[in-house]
């Protein structure tokens with residue numbers, strides 16, 4: 001019993017510190033809200049009126065901040081931060097590695113005469129050179145400039161972690177190309193603001209700004225940290241590469257919305273306190289479907305801030321989990337046989353007059369406005385479904401999509417049967433001018449009915465990747481470890497493009513003499529006809545849907561390499577160019593980074609699996625087999641040839657079975673090494689990723705199957721890998 005598994009298991013029982021890590025939470029969480037954020041309220045207190053207004057203008061109107069104002073802001077930020085014990089500052093940014101990055105610099109500055117002061121200036125606030133030459137850049141920086149720099153994003157408030165002031169920033173190369181998730185997101189948000197505000201002039205001329213909103217729901221697993229450390233595959237790849245499913249999994253659904261275990265509750269409480277201080281407005285917590293799986297969700301916020309908050313949350317979660325002797329698993333599929341984790345991205349558009357554009361209103365006019373944004377969103381997804389699919393593609397998310405627990409890789413839109421009927425009615429709208437009677441009928445009987453319909457519309461289709469849920473659309477296929485920015489950049493870009501096109505088409509009809517409403521109805525009618533094939537109300541998990549979707553001409557891009565290949569389509573390249581989000585080179589560079597990341601992930605998994613199979617599984621199996629052989633030999637000694645055969649039957653069969661599986665593993669690993677070497681040698685990224693996907697990855701199953709079979713045969717005391725039941729049911 002010397003393996004890491006048993007050492008880890010020994011630490012579990014009777015260790016009170018694991019359970020009694022209780023957390024003091026004030027009754028009013030609101031008192032903690034934004035304590036560590038340079039929030040609007042704090043700014044009002046610390047900044048001159050001029051500086052405060054300048055920041056607010058930057059946030060609300062995107063105006064530039066003058067250098068002398070930046071100096072004032074920097075000093076105020078420093079004073080505020082120092083009052084909270086802060087000594088360092090960092091530009092906090094989100095490079096394409098998928099995690100967040102920071103480089104801490106001290107306020108401490110030596111000056112003449114052997115003295116020193118705490119200093120922070122506008123220059124330092126605005127720009128920092130992280131010398132981050134080893135972040136992925138798809139060749140952009142190598143060819144042009146050696147360095148990139150980070151630039152302050154005043155639209156997301158600065159915050160404090162520990163003794164460091166964190167300044168949300170974007171990361172760009174000296175040639176102006178984006179090297180992170182945030183810079184393109186900000187461009188997309190501007191584009192959709194402009195397009196939606198223009199369309200809003202049909203309905204309400206008071207609207208001068210439209211802000212997209214995002215409410216994410218984050219799923220995750222918690223595993224005891226000692227058990228985590230005992231599994232090299234979890235440590236190195238974030239997922240288990242082998243392990244037999246436990247006798248009890250999620251069949252009973254007894255964990256879902258069940259009571260939260262004390263130790264987990266302590267973790268959640270501390271997490272919530274920390275979130276409150278950081279201004280992350282978390283409101284919901286509950287158990288998820290799989291054992292030891294949980295979910296957390298905040299109130300929605302404007303997209304840019306919500307994206308930052310999700311990235312920040314993923315960091316904070318890991319730190320706090322650690323304090324409760326947990327390890328947090330954000331991987332999309334850490335355990336085979338039970339549900340994986342996703343991140344639902346709820347999206348809508350809000351006006352500066354306080355309206356939600358995807359919420360039906362009280363009168364027919366408001367409902368026409370609702371229908372406009374509703375149908376345009378469906379049309380955007382219809383036109384650019386593959387791009388949306390590519391935005392959620394990753395090696396880890398491939399395990400989830402289409403695996404009967406998450407929406408399939410086929411992008412479809414669910415709107416509920418009642419709204420579907422409204423669209424069918426609208427499809428009948430006459431072409432061209434409408435008579436007064438027709439107009440009244442339409443307004444009263446079709447458009448006018450929407451609020452009543454939605455009131456009792458409890459239709460909730462969990463199997464759709466893109467669903468309308470009352471007053472927002474929900475992108476359900478995002479991976480749990482993903483940066484929300486990627487899918488949000490695509491979502492807002494395609495919505496912007498669609499709304500822009502819609503405006504042009506409606507204006508053209510108005511020019512031809514149609515009334516505004518008639519023109520809008522006419523364009524929407526055509527959109528409904530064009531989008532019919534992407535709307536699906538049935539069970540997205542079923543095999544029938546895959547067949548049906550194919551008939552409808554919808555793509556089913558099952559793997560990351562397939563999805564990423566589509567991303568390079570001419571249509572998407574021009575979209576990005578037209579909307580000012582990415583140049584061709586930027587798309588190419590990002591595409592390459594993602595392909596390389598995909599290949600690297602599979603390559604690492606292959607190496608870890610080979611290592612565990614050869615150095616942990618085979619030796620343990622042979623060890624047990626030797627014991628069996630001893631036993632058989634002993635029986636033979638005692639009983640003699642005839643009787644022994646009968647008595648040793650089971651052992652003999654086990655011995656054979658072990659040999660067979662050991663041999664399967666050995667051959668599987670040899671094949672895997674060979675396939676890896678071939679894939680590694682390919683220089684073209686797309687081809688290489690396809691090779692890893694189609695030639696390397698399938699070999700994992702062969703090895704896993706044999707290893708999991710051995711797990712069922714070998715004496716529990718000799719098995720080196722911590723078992724699924726231990727990881728999933730330790731609370």
Ligand code: ADP
Pocket residue numbers: 213214215216217297298299300301346347348349356469471472
């Ligand atoms: P569920 O989808 O789990 O039934 P809800 O419908 O209450 O739960 O909402 C889930 C998420 O949707 C929450 O994170 C919430 O903040 C977000 N949400 C609600 N309204 C909007 C909106 N207008 N824009 C963006 N997100 C929203």
Ligand code: MG
Pocket residue numbers: 217344474
């Ligand atoms: Mg939801």
